[in-house]
Amino acid sequence: MSLDTVKHAAGNPHDEQPWAELGLKEDEYERIRTILGRRPTGAELAMYSVMWSEHCSYKSSKVHLKQFGEKAPASDALLVGIGENAGVVDVGQGYAVTFKVESHNHPSYVEPYQGAATGIGGIVRDILAMGARPVAVMDPLRFGAADHPDTRRVLPGVVAGIGGYGNCLGLPNIGGEVVFDSCYQGNPLVNALCVGVMRHEDIHLAKASGTGNKVILYGARTGGDGIGGVSVLASETFSHPSPPTPSGDASRHPLPGPAKRPAVQVGDPFQEKLLIECTLEVFAEDLVAGIQDLGGAGLSCATSELASAGSGGMRVDLDTVPLRDASLSPEEILMSESQERMCAVVRPENVDRFLEICAKWDVIATVIGEVTEGDRLEIFWHGEQIVDVPPRTVAHEGPVYHRPLARPTWQDALQADDAAALPRPAGPEELREQVLRLTASPNQAAKAWITDQYDRYVLGNTVLAQPEDGGMIRIDEETNLGVAIATDGNGRYAKLDPYAGAQLALAESYRNVAATGARPLAVTDCLNFGSPEDPAVMWQFAEAARGLADACRTLGTPVTGGNVSLYNQTGESAIHPTPVVGVLGVIDDVTRRTPMAFRTEGQLIYLLGDTAGEFGGSAWSQVIHGHLGGLPPRVDLERERLLAEVLIAASRDGMIDAAHDLSDGGLIQAVTESCLKGGRGARLVVPEGLDAFTFLFSESAGRAVVAVPRGEEVRFTDMCRARSLPAARVGVVDGDAVEVQGQFTLPLAELREAHEHTLPALFA
Missing domain, CATH: 3.90.650.10 (PurM-like C-terminal domain)
Known part of the structure; x- marks a missing residue:
């Protein structure tokens, strides 16, 4: 030719x-x-x-993304920001860390193995191009309904692609998420994150x-x-x-x-x-x-x-x-x-x-x-x-669209359909049965069938990995300096309120990093939405971007870069708006980290934060009633900051031996996971002023559950009181069952069977 x-x-x-x-x-x-x-x-x-x-x-998206720069908080740690292959932050001792999350959604639907594998390869090269040695990867994933035939086609290939490429590179996979929802049928979200380490003078x-x-x-x-x-x-x-x-x-x-x-x-x-x-x-x-x-x-x-x-x-x-x-x-x-x-x-x-x-x-x-x-x-x-x-x-001078945007006509009706009005369990036996159903549901069930296909400990510097709240990597073997990374995002919350949903995604990721003992520093995001040619989708995007920018300014965590993935829909059916937010934090000494497992009999279980009857977008409403409606949990960013300060100080000073944030599934899900991870049971008491249902299933934000050694109780509670953080003693690590006094007892063996059997039964 x-x-x-x-x-x-x-x-x-x-x-x-x-x-x-x-x-x-x-x-x-x-x-x-x-x-x-x-x-x-x-x-x-x-x-x-x-x-x-x-x-x-x-x-x-340009016209909305610019506020990440306009509203960016002042940060002494930020060395390279938006506009380069990846952001770079100063973590001390002359070290810089670069991290970024990207999407490979449509390619992974077309060809699951290669789409996911090359998603890992691409994000690793972004990190390499900054001058850093890649040291770990993570993979936030979203699939259609767990029992849908196409999910059985896509998920095994995606997981094999991530594991096959990352394992061959010799990079540990230290975290991420796996979420199932029918809205992702035909449009799975395969987001990939990589983190790399370099000296300041090596930035390229x-x-x-x-x-x-x-x-x-x-x-x-x-x-x-x-x-x-x-x-x-x-x-x-x-x-x-x-x-x-x-x-x-x-x-x-x-x-x-x-x-x-x-x-x-x-x-x-x-x-x-x-x-x-x-x-x-x-x-x-x-x-x-x-x-x-x-x-x-x-x-x-x-x-x-x-x-x-x-x-x-x-x-x-x-x-x-x-x-x-x-x-x-x-x-x-x-x-x-x-x-x-x-x-x-x-x-x-x-x-x-x-x-x-x-x-x-x-x-x-x-x-x-x-x-x-x-x-x-x-x-x-x-x-x-x-x-x-x-x-x-x-x-750099391509088209810039100011797309029409309009609040969806169905938004008011969706928010008015309050999940708090759903039928609640009639008594202790039904409460027990619903706890088991929640624990066994695909979104709350153990993800070991997936994560066991990834090498989490290659290179020898992995300190924490899934299912921990955040992944943690040691970056200096002499000083034990390390970084922690978490990714989070709840499309159900964002569907109910995109502004609050984006802030809740940041808050949970921020909370997860703090729960490990690391101090949150910076943010990367992957904004997954439907077609920008739909005014309702553009309204969702604009609200989510505004919410995330406002929250980053309040929490002092600048957005260093990320990715926008649009057109995630089939015909007229768009996915839930799904802003995935990654937070990176630094910890001076990884030996002071806080794991999630309850391991020591007799330790005291404290619930930090306030619990209210908040069930909009909750795991309980989805699993038990197949319902989505109402408002998501209330966002209180100052409370999130305060909770993080307490978790970090308690970890550094040896006042807690375990910590787990409360999010999907509420307190009972967090306690179940901590008990199963450590092989120890828990006896719980419903606090005064709360009913058992709200105590167990509420998804109020700004909360965590911690295990406090008896000898540290006075020091820990004095610190919480001095900082005006609510801290309620709700139980003790004890036995081989999760018992809610006056309600029910669930042996760990029964919980483990429910929690660990679901994914192998679906995909093995």
């Missing part, structure tokens, strides 16, 4: 081009023509189409500066997989509930070459492991002036973003790119999202050493271009110019 050169494009302004099939709107296509002053070449059209996709350009940024510096592509060869994968596939709504085929999904893009390419990337974790070690070695020798990983939009993204963030232009000779498929056209090479690739900007005097290190690690490396004077990104194919664009217009 003869290629459109820039000259030919200018001379044929009326030729039809497949802009609509590439996902562009008519006004976007016309804007490209205005920017260039001519008809774009095929290669230019390919670049703009992927870079202006929803996934890459944030064109529907994605920019191409220094005229004459060489642009080196290194890693795997470029293939036909992933064309239109995350960039375009993640920017569309599925039109039907049946899974599209991996190849057929890409065939709608009218590119030259073979008719069908796989839309989902294919990962090779062993190649990525070599890439990681190779990259860290070139960092150690200070050979890199700028670096960018190749993820969504592939070379289109890496070249345009590096050039856009730099001080000059860039020339690339595309025919020098190493290929594993010689039939690929230039457009396909630019759009390919083949995995395990990086792009580095290297000073000429360092090129030979850079290539030598790559050869040592058996990593293919090729000089494909150089930094130029001026402000143009120019790409050539066998000497013929096929791209001549201002790089900022590709990478």
Whole structure:
């Protein structure tokens, strides 16, 4: 096929081009023509189409995301914020930690194993590109109803992909979530988080500066997989509930070459492991002036973003790119999202050493271009110019939409359908039966069938891992400095009230980190929503973004970066608004951590915080009544801050031996999990002023349950009293059953059977 050169494009302004099939709107296509002053070449059209996709350009969410910067709290810890591959925070002792969460939702529905595996691979490279060694991953997951046939198709593949890729990389998987809800049928959420560690002086940024510096592509060869994968596939709504085929999904893009390419990337974790070690070695020798990983939009993204963030232009000779498929056209090479690739900007005097290190690690490396004077990104194919664009217009100056938004007409009725009016258990026997049903429900049941497929302790620095409240990693073996990370999000709460739901997601993640003994520092988020073309969805998104920004300002935890995933719906059916919030905290000494398990007989169980009759969006209302309605629990961010201070101080000073936050399922779920983890029972007494039902099942926020050694009771309660934090003694660690005095007794063996049998029965 003869290629459109820039000259030919200018001379044929009326030729039809497949802009609509590439996902562009008519006004976007016309804007490209205005920017260039001519008809774009095929290669230019390919670049703009992927870079202006929803996934890459944030064109529907930018106007709302800007408040994360405008409302950002002052933070001495923040070293790199929004706009780079990942945020970076100072954790003391000269160490910096970078972390970020991303989505790979639609690819994981199309091809569960590779979609999830390459989600892990992509987020790991984001962390690597900042100059850090990746040290752990996490995986917040959402699936359809647990007993739905398609969940049985998707979940095992997703879990195998996460485990297969992460385990082969030698990275511990230390936390995450698994949630089932019919709203995710056809639109599972596969979010992936990675955390990395470096010294302050090792931070690297994605920019191409220094005229004459060489642009080196290194890693795997470029293939036909992933064309239109995350960039375009993640920017569309599925039109039907049946899974599209991996190849057929890409065939709608009218590119030259073979008719069908796989839309989902294919990962090779062993190649990525070599890439990681190779990259860290070139960092150690200070050979890199700028670096960018190749993820969504592939070379289109890496070249345009590096050039856009730099001080000059860039020339690339595309025919020098190493290929594993010689039939690929230039457009396909630019759009390919083949995995395990990086792009580095290297000073000429360092090129030979850079290539030598790559050869040592058996990593293919090729000089494909150089930094130029001026402000143009120019790409050539066998000497013929096929791209001549201002790089900022590709990478950073895409469309910005102020989408219409409107509070849904059904919102008032949903909130008026108060869960507090649902029938409650008639007596102790029914109360006991409902506790067992809750414990055995897929969302509250043990997730060991999933997490046992992940290596949680490789590298030897895992301090806490699931099912703990937060994962914890030691980052200095001499001082025991460590970090804790938790992710949370409750789509049911956000459906009832997106503003409060986003704040509750942050509050729970913040609380989980504090429960381990770590001090929360910073936030990353993955905002998963339906179609932005639906005003009701955009209202949900706007409210959630506003709620999260306001809460981060109050708690003093800046958003360092993250991801927006839109079009998570099939036809007219959108998922619940699902803001997933990750919080990172620091702990000076990981030996002072607080686990969740009740392990010592005779320790006193204290409930911290206030309990009210709050059941909107609760696990009880869902499991027992299949109900969603009312208002979510009330948010009190100052109480969350106070609770965190008490949990951190008590952990540091040895006043508590166990802590577990209260969230889904309320106090009885937390106590059950702590008892089963430690192999010890508990005798509980309903506090004065509360009925047994509210005591056990309420999901009031800002609460935790702790185990206090008898010798520390006075010191602990004095501290709570001095800080005005409600602390009620509600029981004692004792025996081999959970007993609620005057109500029922549940032997641990019976609870364990209910808690641990559900997922193996569904998926094993």
